[in-house]
Amino acid sequence: MAQVYNWQLGREMEYPYGEGDTTRQFAAVFNINRCIACQTCTMACKSTWTFSPGQELMWWNNVETKPFGGYPHHWDVNLLSKQSELDPGGQTWDSLRSATPTQPYGVFNGKTIFETADGTEARVTGYLPPEDDWKAPNIFEDAATKFPKQGATLPVHDGWFFYLQRICNHCSYPGCLAACPRNAIYKRPEDGIVLVDQERCRGYRKCVEACPYKKAMYRPTTRTSEKCIGCFPRLEGLEPLTEGLPTETRCMTSCVGKIRMQGLVDVGADGQWLHEPNNPLYYLVHEEQVALPMYPQFGTQPNVYYIPPRWVPRDYLHQMFGPGVEQAIDRYTNPSRELLALLQLFRAAQAVIFRFDIEQGPKVNEITVNGRTQEIFNDTAVGFGADGNEIVRISVQEPFFERPGKQNSI
Ligand code: SF4
Ligand code: SF4
Ligand code: SF4
Ligand code: F3S
Numbered sequence: 001m002a003q004v005y006n007w008q009l010g011r012e013m014e015y016p017y018g019e020g021d022t023t024r025q026f027a028a029v030f031n032i033n034r035c036i037a038c039q040t041c042t043m044a045c046k047s048t049w050t051f052s053p054g055q056e057l058m059w060w061n062n063v064e065t066k067p068f069g070g071y072p073h074h075w076d077v078n079l080l081s082k083q084s085e086l087d088p089g090g091q092t093w094d095s096l097r098s099a100t101p102t103q104p105y106g107v108f109n110g111k112t113i114f115e116t117a118d119g120t121e122a123r124v125t126g127y128l129p130p131e132d133d134w135k136a137p138n139i140f141e142d143a144a145t146k147f148p149k150q151g152a153t154l155p156v157h158d159g160w161f162f163y164l165q166r167i168c169n170h171c172s173y174p175g176c177l178a179a180c181p182r183n184a185i186y187k188r189p190e191d192g193i194v195l196v197d198q199e200r201c202r203g204y205r206k207c208v209e210a211c212p213y214k215k216a217m218y219r220p221t222t223r224t225s226e227k228c229i230g231c232f233p234r235l236e237g238l239e240p241l242t243e244g245l246p247t248e249t250r251c252m253t254s255c256v257g258k259i260r261m262q263g264l265v266d267v268g269a270d271g272q273w274l275h276e277p278n279n280p281l282y283y284l285v286h287e288e289q290v291a292l293p294m295y296p297q298f299g300t301q302p303n304v305y306y307i308p309p310r311w312v313p314r315d316y317l318h319q320m321f322g323p324g325v326e327q328a329i330d331r332y333t334n335p336s337r338e339l340l341a342l343l344q345l346f347r348a349a350q351a352v353i354f355r356f357d358i359e360q361g362p363k364v365n366e367i368t369v370n371g372r373t374q375e376i377f378n379d380t381a382v383g384f385g386a387d388g389n390e391i392v393r394i395s396v397q398e399p400f401f402e403r404p405g406k407q408n409s410i
Contacts, residue, residue: 112299
């Protein structure tokens with residue numbers, strides 16, 4: 001086992017391989033607060049990549065209703081329970097330490113899925129879901145914890161649920177890759193996308209067992225496993241719409257609720273994201289710290305980040321997103337001027353935004369949120385593509401158009 005640094009845990013951890021040679025990393029931010037569970041993203045992926053025989057139970061993108069839903073059923077509860085059994089009382093955070101750039105959320109004291117594995121029978125702790133568990137991807141949709149007699153109020157709703165959008169996290173330390181005895185899984189250096197080599201795969205399913213997010217899936221017709229490919233042809237600029245520029249994935253660009261932003265971040269020789277505060281992904285994750293990894297304690301350093309839902313009990317969110325939850329919700333509820341402007345860029349363009357700028361505008365409003373007064377400025381967020389040229393600009397205040405008095409015949 002090598003020692004690698006996992007910034008989400010604030011410490012080094014054991015992993016079967018070193019940091020690798022990734023120079024850029026696929027990453028995304030999902031704003032849970034805005035998702036309407038329309039499943040357009042789910043169908044965009046299905047109709048593009050998994051419509052063939054043998055792929056009937058495969059949903060590389062799925063949106064499940066928490067806390068009861070799950071695809072496959074109870075994927076997270078099953079692994080959380082197993083980790084607790086193997087590391088009794090150990091799955092805790094030492095978040096009282098003062099935050100530093102390399103330890104923004106303190107230190108995770110417990111063992112990861114690589115560290116609870118015995119290393120002989122399995123390199124990674126996991127489990128193989130039975131086939132039936134994959135058959136109802138949207139089970140318990142819209143099921144709340146209870147129906148409150150009173151209306152719902154913030155900061156925490158009495159009866160609650162929320163939608164959780166899930167794709168492969170293209171992890172920095174993938175469980176699937178670590179577990180494959182055939183070395184059939186690899187991480188592309190140019191964008192960090194994790195792929196299964198279909199020529200090498202022999203269907204051992206160790207990847208299915210080891211992925212903590214259950215995003216590697218077995219296909220019985222080919223007897224191989226498959227997974228989200230990060231829509232890599234689009235990232236390579238093969239989508240005609242954006243004329244050679246890297247394009248966001250199918251599930252991102254189709255998002256009706258405008259909850260998703262995807263991008264590429266530069267990675268240094270130490271495996272960490274380079275300090276690039278004008279990259280929108282870097283800004284949301286490392287500068288504002290408003291977007292958090294899902295189940296960071298598993299240890300794979302996932303690269304999809306979530307703005308947590310404001311109305312959900314904090315202990316539940318703490319287990320799912322780690323110690324940064326209170327701060328992230330606070331910053332989202334009372335956003336800085338920069339954050340409010342940047343949030344407008346979600347789904348404003350199809351091409352990947354590599355850099356953003358904010359042009360300041362006049363003050364247009366003053367509102368009170370949770371007892372705090374907040375000034376609203378009509379700033380403009382500008383997004384730049386891979387070639388450095390401007391691809392989109394959008395202001396905080398939506399433009400107002402007055403229709404002419406005389407209507408046309410339609
Ligand atoms: Fe592998 Fe799962 Fe991580 Fe995707 S989410 S890279 S399938 S471990
Ligand atoms: Fe599917 Fe592409 Fe989204 Fe992956 S990135 S879930 S392959 S649409
Ligand atoms: Fe949610 Fe967007 Fe998917 Fe609709 S398309 S379910 S809003 S993530
Ligand atoms: Fe390896 Fe998974 Fe195939 S473990 S052999 S990639 S099914």
